[in-house]
Amino acid sequence: xxxxxxYDQKMVDTRVEEFRDQVERRIAGKLTEDQFKPLRLxxxxxxxxxxxxxxxxxxxxxxxxxxxxxxAHIARKYDRDYAHFTTRQNIQYNWIKLEETPDLLAExxxxxxxxxxxxxxxxxxxxxxxxxxxxxDEVTDPRPxxxxxxxxxxxxxxxxxxxxxxxxxxxxSDEDRAAMRLHDIGIQIVKDGWDKVGARFYAGxxxxxxxxxxxxxxxxxxxxxxxxxxxxxxxxxxxxxRRDNKYKARIKILVHEMxxxxxxxxxxxxxxxxxxxxxxxxxxxxxRIIAHFEDPAYEVGLTxxxxxxxxxxxxxxxxxxxxxxQPGYAIATISLKPIGGIPGDASSAQMDLMADLTEQYxxxxxxxxxxxxxxxxxxxxxxxxxxxxxxxxxxLASPNxxxxxxxxxxxxxxxxxxxxxxxxxxxxxxxxxxADIDRQKELGELKLKISGCINACGHHHAxxxxxxxxxxKGTENYQLLLGGSGAEDVSLAKITGPxxxxxxxxxxxxxxxxxxxxxxxxxxxxxxxxxxxxxDPFKEALYG
Amino acid sequence: MKILTGNELKSGDVVWWTGYNWSxxxxxxxxxGDNVDQIIAREIAARTVNDCYIIxxxxxxxxLLPVHIKEKIRATGPTVRSDLKIAPPDPAAGNWVI
Amino acid sequence: xxxxxxxxxxEAREEPAxxxxxxxxxxxxxxxxxxxxxxxxxxxxxxxxxxxxxxGFSAFGDGRGYSAARILREHGYTGELRAQGDVLVDxxxxxxxxxxxxxAPERPIDTADAETALSRWEHVYQEAxxxxxxxxxxxxx
Numbered sequence: 001x002x003x004x005x006x007y008d009q010k011m012v013d014t015r016v017e018e019f020r021d022q023v024e025r026r027i028a029g030k031l032t033e034d035q036f037k038p039l040r041l042x043x044x045x046x047x048x049x050x051x052x053x054x055x056x057x058x059x060x061x062x063x064x065x066x067x068x069x070x071x072a073h074i075a076r077k078y079d080r081d082y083a084h085f086t087t088r089q090n091i092q093y094n095w096i097k098l099e100e101t102p103d104l105l106a107e108x109x110x111x112x113x114x115x116x117x118x119x120x121x122x123x124x125x126x127x128x129x130x131x132x133x134x135x136x137d138e139v140t141d142p143r144p145x146x147x148x149x150x151x152x153x154x155x156x157x158x159x160x161x162x163x164x165x166x167x168x169x170x171x172x173s174d175e176d177r178a179a180m181r182l183h184d185i186g187i188q189i190v191k192d193g194w195d196k197v198g199a200r201f202y203a204g205x206x207x208x209x210x211x212x213x214x215x216x217x218x219x220x221x222x223x224x225x226x227x228x229x230x231x232x233x234x235x236x237x238x239x240x241x242r243r244d245n246k247y248k249a250r251i252k253i254l255v256h257e258m259x260x261x262x263x264x265x266x267x268x269x270x271x272x273x274x275x276x277x278x279x280x281x282x283x284x285x286x287x288r289i290i291a292h293f294e295d296p297a298y299e300v301g302l303t304x305x306x307x308x309x310x311x312x313x314x315x316x317x318x319x320x321x322x323x324x325x326q327p328g329y330a331i332a333t334i335s336l337k338p339i340g341g342i343p344g345d346a347s348s349a350q351m352d353l354m355a356d357l358t359e360q361y362x363x364x365x366x367x368x369x370x371x372x373x374x375x376x377x378x379x380x381x382x383x384x385x386x387x388x389x390x391x392x393x394x395x396l397a398s399p400n401x402x403x404x405x406x407x408x409x410x411x412x413x414x415x416x417x418x419x420x421x422x423x424x425x426x427x428x429x430x431x432x433x434x435a436d437i438d439r440q441k442e443l444g445e446l447k448l449k450i451s452g453c454i455n456a457c458g459h460h461h462a463x464x465x466x467x468x469x470x471x472x473k474g475t476e477n478y479q480l481l482l483g484g485s486g487a488e489d490v491s492l493a494k495i496t497g498p499x500x501x502x503x504x505x506x507x508x509x510x511x512x513x514x515x516x517x518x519x520x521x522x523x524x525x526x527x528x529x530x531x532x533x534x535x536d537p538f539k540e541a542l543y544g
Numbered sequence: 545m546k547i548l549t550g551n552e553l554k555s556g557d558v559v560w561w562t563g564y565n566w567s568x569x570x571x572x573x574x575x576x577g578d579n580v581d582q583i584i585a586r587e588i589a590a591r592t593v594n595d596c597y598i599i600x601x602x603x604x605x606x607x608l609l610p611v612h613i614k615e616k617i618r619a620t621g622p623t624v625r626s627d628l629k630i631a632p633p634d635p636a637a638g639n640w641v642i
Numbered sequence: 643x644x645x646x647x648x649x650x651x652x653e654a655r656e657e658p659a660x661x662x663x664x665x666x667x668x669x670x671x672x673x674x675x676x677x678x679x680x681x682x683x684x685x686x687x688x689x690x691x692x693x694x695x696x697x698g699f700s701a702f703g704d705g706r707g708y709s710a711a712r713i714l715r716e717h718g719y720t721g722e723l724r725a726q727g728d729v730l731v732d733x734x735x736x737x738x739x740x741x742x743x744x745x746a747p748e749r750p751i752d753t754a755d756a757e758t759a760l761s762r763w764e765h766v767y768q769e770a771x772x773x774x775x776x777x778x779x780x781x782x783x
Binding site (some may be wrong): 096424 | 614
């Protein structure tokens with residue numbers, strides 16, 4: 001993975017000192033809250049429901065053991081012994097004190113971490129495929145390109161006061177494991193007919209109040225112009241994005257209102273102009289970054305055999321372990337979705353254990369997924385059983401990857417001042433209702449996503465089953481949506497009808513899954529059956 | 545009744561106006577009167593809190609609590625972590641008569 | 643007037659900046675003001691005769707002026723480029739990078755604070771409208 005050089009280190013260190021100065025000025029009264037708020041947001045510090053919440057960046061979801069251990073230490077020293085992994089591959093702490101934040105950031109900087117631009121109207125964390133570098137289907141590892149963009153977007157002088165936040169996702173396979181089409185800019189790294197690497201650009205996707213799938217902007221941008229093309233899109237957005245209405249200020253609204261064709265014209269014109277401005281780094285810089293992402297020192301001649309005699313291990317093996325491009329190796333997913341637990345949360349003890357396991361079993365590298373789980377991308381098949389045993393002891397071995405209890409849930413009203421309803425208790429109830437692993441396996445791949453408000457941080461628009469929490473005359477109410485997907489078969493979920501109480505929606509989910517089981521054809525997932533049958537039979541069963 | 549709440553500037557802690565200072569316990573809240581705007585302006589200027597606002601509250605069996613569920617959760621902690629609940633200093637505090 | 647921070651060697655011009663609309667009517671104006679939503683590219687044919695372009699920031703969160711400034715510099719404008727309005731010390735470094743070389747903030751900025759803000763960042767990651775070499779350039783000579 002990428003390692004900072006002295007320049008990168010100096011940048012994060014300088015940012016810590018800058019923020020320390022800004023905090024002092026705020027406490028001393030030289031900055032009002034209105035003046036300070038965008039500055040603290042650009043350092044990931046929100047004022048949230050219970051306290052300040054800090055969102056620490058995990059660039060393209062990649063961490064080493066030292067970094068994971070530091071995140072555990074931060075949870076113990078500055079927070080309440082736990083943290084939350086997010087749908088953008090970041091981590092959040094809920095009980096941070098403003099006056100301690102500069103010291104916290106200094107500790108993060110010492111392990112090449114930061115909270116830069118994880119909030120605010122600027123370019124946010126660039127997400128990527130959690131199987132990058134290990135998946136057989138990728139054209140190349142997408143992360144060096146994400147790193148190039150990360151550096152370009154950090155402290156960008158022109159794009160720090162955008163109309164709204166801006167999110168990139170970068171993948172390098174046709175299978176989309178990062179919900180790329182639902183980002184402000186989605187990039188697929190591809191190769192042309194001459195095997196030259198380039199970027200396919202999509203722009204104008206997003207969820208939130210008005211979900212949209214990003215249209216194709218340019219089929220192929222030569223990789224040497226990746227940054228200047230991104231710059232062209234950002235400049236068009238900065239100049240023309242709406243600033244009159246916070247809920248209409250994302251680039252998806254601009255693309256939609258301008259029309260994709262006109263938007264593309266503007267971008268291409270700006271791109272032509274920018275090509276003369278020396279924006280792009282030379283090939284040597286990309287090569288320098290790529291060199292950090294070479295394959296680990298894989299052993300060869302390893303066994304492919306795995307002893308399945310422990311039945312619990314076998315269940316986990318079948319569900320949570322994915323194929324690796326390298327013989328003898330596997331990709332293991334650590335579930336942060338134990339039945340009845342809080343989706344995406346990990347205690348500091350669990351994070352310490354994951355740090356150890358990362359170092360011991362995965363060439364010192366792990367990934368945070370946008371489904372709020374952790375991936376160990378480079379595990380020897382021979383080590384899987386020992387790994388599983390340690391995970392199982394720590395409550396990290398739920399064998400539910402992509403099953404119904406592998407719920408994506410935003411923190412909801414328990415933690416978030418934007419929320420209208422709680423999402424975590426609902427996730428717990430659903431998981432308990434469907435706890436039986438055989439039942440879960442019978443239902444198969446079922447991506448269930450819960451958002452506590454219309455901002456859709458739980459990605460409910462992209463759920464095979466999506467749930468939106470609303471405020472109905474002062475009480476929590478839940479809308480059911482069906483048929484969304486954030487993968488390459490991207491689609492936006494549709495609402496079934498009137499909302500339900502918390503218990504009502506758990507029953508409703510049982511109703512729709514029963515229909516699926518009764519009606520499915522060979523090989524169909526829940527979402528496939530829904531797409532074949534349409535909404536009517538589900539609506540009928542729910543509302544009579 | 546109307547009470548005043550905010551977040552302590554330096555710590556971020558949720559706090560409640562007691563009439564003369566800020567408490568971490570909603571049960572210490574007093575009903576605010578016509579001078580609340582002055583209090584808000586003064587406290588923000590003094591940087592005890594970074595912002596504060598008025599909410600509705602009511603006396604319940606378990607003491608003084610905000611009416612709205614969001615503010616209730618803000619007063620008592622995340623409902624899914626009983627170990628992080630904010631306990632009142634005295635369970636009978638809501639029944640005190642001054 | 644004492645609010646003005648200026649980073650040019652030449653003399654400050656006295657001529658008031660006219661609005662963009664007025665500018666097109668006046669053949670002899672050498673100072674023009676752009677509001678947040680004005681299109682800086684409209685000035686491209688006139689850059690040679692302009693000595694001062696002032697860009698207004700009605701709210702510090704409105705970042706359109708940063709693009710306007712950079713566009714003007716990219717098209718070869720060498721005159722004074724001034725940021726006026728809701729300009730805070732925490733924005734000066736980014737504004738300098740976008741090509742602004744003078745500032746007329748509504749609320750005065752302490753010159754020592756400005757100096758601190760402008761000298762804080764030893765390195766920069768990206769190419770912009772100033773002449774600072776991006777880190778990638780330093781890495782590869």
